[in-house]
Amino acid sequence: MSAEIAPRNLAERMVWNALRWTWPFYFVGALYVVGPVLAWLLAGLAALVLYLGPAIRADLRARGPVPPVVLAWFAGMAVMLVALWVGHLDWGLGAKQTIKSSIGWAKGWALLALFPFAGAVLPIRREILVRGQCIVGLWTLCLLPVLFAAPYAGLPERIFTSPLKAIGGPGPEYFSVFFFTWDPASWTPRWQFYAPWSPFAALLGVLQVCFALEERNVKWRSIGVAAGVAMILLSKSRMGLVGLVACTIGPRMMPLLLRGWAWQALAGATASLAVVGTALVQAIKDGISAFKGARADSTRVRETLQRIAGERWENEAFWFGHGTVHPGAHIVEYMPIGSHHTWWGLLFVKGLVGLLALLVPLAWQTMLALVDAARGPRGRLPLSIMMTIVLLSFGENLEIEAYLLWPGLVVLGIHAAELLRAENPAVAQSCVSCSPDAA
Numbered sequence: 001m002s003a004e005i006a007p008r009n010l011a012e013r014m015v016w017n018a019l020r021w022t023w024p025f026y027f028v029g030a031l032y033v034v035g036p037v038l039a040w041l042l043a044g045l046a047a048l049v050l051y052l053g054p055a056i057r058a059d060l061r062a063r064g065p066v067p068p069v070v071l072a073w074f075a076g077m078a079v080m081l082v083a084l085w086v087g088h089l090d091w092g093l094g095a096k097q098t099i100k101s102s103i104g105w106a107k108g109w110a111l112l113a114l115f116p117f118a119g120a121v122l123p124i125r126r127e128i129l130v131r132g133q134c135i136v137g138l139w140t141l142c143l144l145p146v147l148f149a150a151p152y153a154g155l156p157e158r159i160f161t162s163p164l165k166a167i168g169g170p171g172p173e174y175f176s177v178f179f180f181t182w183d184p185a186s187w188t189p190r191w192q193f194y195a196p197w198s199p200f201a202a203l204l205g206v207l208q209v210c211f212a213l214e215e216r217n218v219k220w221r222s223i224g225v226a227a228g229v230a231m232i233l234l235s236k237s238r239m240g241l242v243g244l245v246a247c248t249i250g251p252r253m254m255p256l257l258l259r260g261w262a263w264q265a266l267a268g269a270t271a272s273l274a275v276v277g278t279a280l281v282q283a284i285k286d287g288i289s290a291f292k293g294a295r296a297d298s299t300r301v302r303e304t305l306q307r308i309a310g311e312r313w314e315n316e317a318f319w320f321g322h323g324t325v326h327p328g329a330h331i332v333e334y335m336p337i338g339s340h341h342t343w344w345g346l347l348f349v350k351g352l353v354g355l356l357a358l359l360v361p362l363a364w365q366t367m368l369a370l371v372d373a374a375r376g377p378r379g380r381l382p383l384s385i386m387m388t389i390v391l392l393s394f395g396e397n398l399e400i401e402a403y404l405l406w407p408g409l410v411v412l413g414i415h416a417a418e419l420l421r422a423e424n425p426a427v428a429q430s431c432v433s434c435s436p437d438a439a
Helices: 010-020 022-027 031-055 068-090 094-107 111-121 126-149 163-167 198-212 218-235 238-258 260-293 296-316 342-375 377-393 402-423 425-430
Strands: 158-161 176-178
Touching: 010 022, 010 031, 010 126, 010 402, 022 031, 022 126, 031 094, 031 111, 031 163, 031 402, 068 094, 068 111, 068 342, 068 402, 111 342, 111 402, 126 198, 126 218, 126 402, 198 218, 198 238, 198 377, 198 402, 218 238, 238 342, 238 377, 296 342, 342 377, 342 402, 377 402
Parallel strands: none
Antiparallel strands: 158 176
16 A cells, blocks of 8 residues: 555545644634534534435445444444433423533534534545544644653643633633643643543543554554553553553454364463462452552542432432533532543432443444454454443543544444444445545
8 A cells, every 4th residue: 555545526525624723723712613523513413414315426425324223323323312401300400501512412422423424425435544543643743852851841631621611512622722730649640632631531542552553554553552652651550551452452353253273272271270360350459459559549530420320310210310510518528419430420429320322332433343353454453443432431431532432433333334344235336435545
């Protein structure tokens, strides 16, 4: 493959420009605006492409029909909106708050369906997203010396907050530009790059590495991997270190499931547990304790938030939740109840209905990626993305971070379309732009 990659159609130009201008958008505090706008524009274009069918220009013709898993994402996110409305009605939050929360849904949860839909329908190549992510990595490496030197040169943490915050969002940090932040526990600097906070930056670094490993050009692959590792290390996030290992090695080991010798080796390793099992279990327990102790204050706050959210969900709003997060007390450092964990947050805000609305399409998409990764390299990147999203869900709220996860969400849609064509020859034959190179 040539080192030069360029967009071939309108859809590719949209994602290409949105990706490679990630850092400039961050510099003006516009990333939180760009993500939802891009999602709705791409989804609108995909709907137009489906509606016009063969009448659309050749380079924009659809890959094929919408895959079932993408329809499941739409159904799940629609149920999420209904749960939001019911929760607001149950707790009498009023029309103003309901409208505000519905707009928040359109900028958050809806993106989990819109981006896969666009990827499944529009002729966007994986190579465009992979190279675009590596260009983001180049920006990161170029800015790294300035960011790293900032705390030692006496520069401020926050450079400025964009006037775009008037649009509304989860908080001012989504529209702010930072050099770094001080960790209140150790009073040492942490870097968050173009994310609103450091732990999320670490998981974006994991995605950066996963994308870069799919790059065929050695120069760009090296740039992408180096940038991703730098983001993980400088964010000082424990979850990022776990993701760097699990989300890169795990998908590449999946083909071993189909190898007889791998199962024989597993059987031998299982038998050896009779000898070393006790010591291994103790080592794992010690490792978990050290992992939690590395940031004990953060662990305590998160565990307390989860416990309070679980108790109040079960006792106060089992089916449809409380409708919105609630202010936290001093014991959780005033963090909102329902934050810092997607699943406990869903139970608290949208109840069991909301949790199932996410769990079903997420599990379906994960199973598709797992099976395909075991069959061959096509499923590696989608599985890496799903593993990162699942890992992220246990420490963050997915809906308010989907605006930066969008390249991975588009790849999930592309992968779903690839699987549909592979399993249904009739779809592949009827698709005008059905090969990866043509798409």
